[in-house]
Amino acid sequence: MNEKAVIKTKALTKYYGKSRGIENLTFEVNKGEIFGLLGPNGAGKTTTIRVLLDFIRRTSGEAQVFGLDVKQHSTEIRRRTAYLPGELGLYENKTVRKNLKYLLGMYKKPAPKRKIEELAERLDLTLDRKVKQLSKGNKQKVGIVLTFAPETELLIVDEPTSGLDPFITAEYYKILYEQQKEIGTTVLLSSHLLGEVEKVAHRVGIIREGMIVESNSVEELKKLTLKKIKIEFDTASELQKFNSNLPAGTGNNVITKETSVSLTVTRENLIKIIETVGKVGKVRDLDIESPDLEDIFMKYYEIDKSREGG
Secondary structure, eight states: OOTTEEEEEEEEEEEETTEEEEEEEEEEEETTOEEEEEOOTTSSHHHHHHHHTTSSOOSEEEEEETTEETTTTHHHHHHTEEEEOSSOOOOTTSBHHHHHHHHHTTSSSOOOHHHHHHHHHHTTOOTTSBGGGSOHHHHHHHHHHHHHSSOOSEEEEESTTTTOOHHHHHHHHHHHHHHHHHHOOEEEEEESOHHHHTTTOSEEEEEETTEEEEEEEHHHHHHHSOEEEEEEOSSHHHHHHHHHHSOTTSOEEEEEOSSEEEEEEOHHHHHHHHHHHHHHOOOSEEEEEOOOHHHHHHHHTOOOGGGTTO
16 A cells, blocks of 8 residues: 555445445545545445544454554544534534534644634634524534634545535635645545536545445546547538448447537547548538546446336
């Protein structure tokens, strides 16, 4: 395993009785990077985080944080980590300010009062209201302050923008980017919202049925997958000639209009498209695009239709 990695897992497995949580999960998060752990509910994201923080015990495999075994050194790991769970427990009858004072007081190094006030202002969070009076979104803001106020080596956040409106979501990712850049915090970001994570993550790991099925930089993932192609011909007869010369099975999602065709192809089949265009002659326009992360995610997370509804 990479000696520079802050988080390392190898064949990490957790079963709840006979039910699978995660299985043979292997990935690394390097020091100073934002790593997006991506997958829908039930994929194993939260289970992974809870094992890393020793809230639940692994069934088998290895897991280290800061080079320390997560079971043997859980107290030390938590002391150096800020964590935002999917469901945040707060003292409902106390004000936001009192919650923050008590919970942030557990860290060895106190969080600066100035920073707490600044974060609350940026997130439009009122500090002197009782928690029981807050909406889900405002409670989530309290959790965000709890993770950003202390300067920790590792930040682990599970669905951090749940309940937030688009404006506050954008502000959250802005704060995350700024803090990571300023102090080099390592971030493990669990989410199912690929469009958001794509903007800040250095690398992403796609988790499917408890296993990492792909781990790479956003840009490399785009290179590894399909290309979107649109070709505009001068006449319908040229389009017909292109279609008749195109080898069967070359492209997917083929959409043909009067004089144009759009389709998706693998990088390996891209040359076949170019060769076929050459046989036709002139084209009016040829556009080749890389897919966005959502398309890539769906490729790696195709659901067996026979299992749906179960």
